[in-house]
Amino acid sequence: AQRVTQPEKLLSVFKGAPVELKCNYSYSGSPELFWYVQYSRQRLQLLLRHISRESIKGFTADLNKGETSFHLKKPFAQEEDSAMYYCALSGRGAQKLVFGQGTRLTINP
Amino acid sequence: GAGVSQSPSNKVTEKGKDVELRCDPISGHTALYWYRQSLGQGLEFLIYFQGNSAPDKSGLPSDRFSAERTGGSVSTLTIQRTQQEDSAVYLCASSLETRGVTEAFFGQGTRLTVV
Numbered sequence: 001a002q003r004v005t006q007p008e009k010l011l012s013v014f015k016g017a018p019v020e021l022k023c024n025y026s027y028s029g030s031p032e033l034f035w036y037v038q039y040s041r042q043r044l045q046l047l048l049r050h051i052s053r054e055s056i057k058g059f060t061a062d063l064n065k066g067e068t069s070f071h072l073k074k075p076f077a078q079e080e081d082s083a084m085y086y087c088a089l090s091g092r093g094a095q096k097l098v099f100g101q102g103t104r105l106t107i108n109p
Numbered sequence: 110g111a112g113v114s115q116s117p118s119n120k121v122t123e124k125g126k127d128v129e130l131r132c133d134p135i136s137g138h139t140a141l142y143w144y145r146q147s148l149g150q151g152l153e154f155l156i157y158f159q160g161n162s163a164p165d166k167s168g169l170p171s172d173r174f175s176a177e178r179t180g181g182s183v184s185t186l187t188i189q190r191t192q193q194e195d196s197a198v199y200l201c202a203s204s205l206e207t208r209g210v211t212e213a214f215f216g217q218g219t220r221l222t223v224v
Contacts, residue, residue: 006151043215043216043217046213086152096157096165097142102151
């Protein structure tokens with residue numbers, strides 16, 4: 001079974017401080033991991049995916065298969081990063097996309 | 110439009126009534142998902158359609174919930190005999206399965222309130 005766990009419902013940091021949103025997963029096969037973001041009054045949208053190994057808006061995430069984690073990191077938080085962040089998992093091929101419970105990130109000025 | 114469209118945007122219904130929520134996916138997208146978003150519960154998977162395969166209904170919370178996708182395009186989520194705990198935002202998403210990379214594009218959601 002696919003399962004995604006985000007242990008923090010709320011996370012608050014000051015502007016300019018580093019931020020890390022935690023994500024752990026459970027999946028017996030080879031996973032595809034994603035981070036989605038929902039800004040205030042906007043649609044849920046893809047932020048980044050592990051397969052692309054990209055940095056988007058200063059955010060990065062590394063898939064650690066040993067720890068079954070895919071934590072999202074940014075070295076210097078900005079106020080516009082305040083949003084709801086969801087970690088998601090899909091199996092390789094045509095598999096459903098399962099989300100974690102989400103973490104609401106607030107960046108304080 | 111080019112995005113995923115959901116209707117209605119808001120729906121208020123009386124307890125016990127049936128409701129239908131509609132989703133128009135992006136043209137050509139083979140996969141379609143329904144999720145429920147409620148406070149404290151995150152994004153709860155409901156059902157997944159992929160092409161002509163049998164849908165994955167493993168997330169439907171009870172037999173009051175059902176969904177269909179006609180002609181591989183438009184989907185309708187039906188909730189029968191609505192209960193107050195059904196109040197939530199229902200999100201639809203679609204994706205084009207390309208070698209397993211599943212970027213999902215979301216609609217704006219339907220906010221359902223059961224009174």
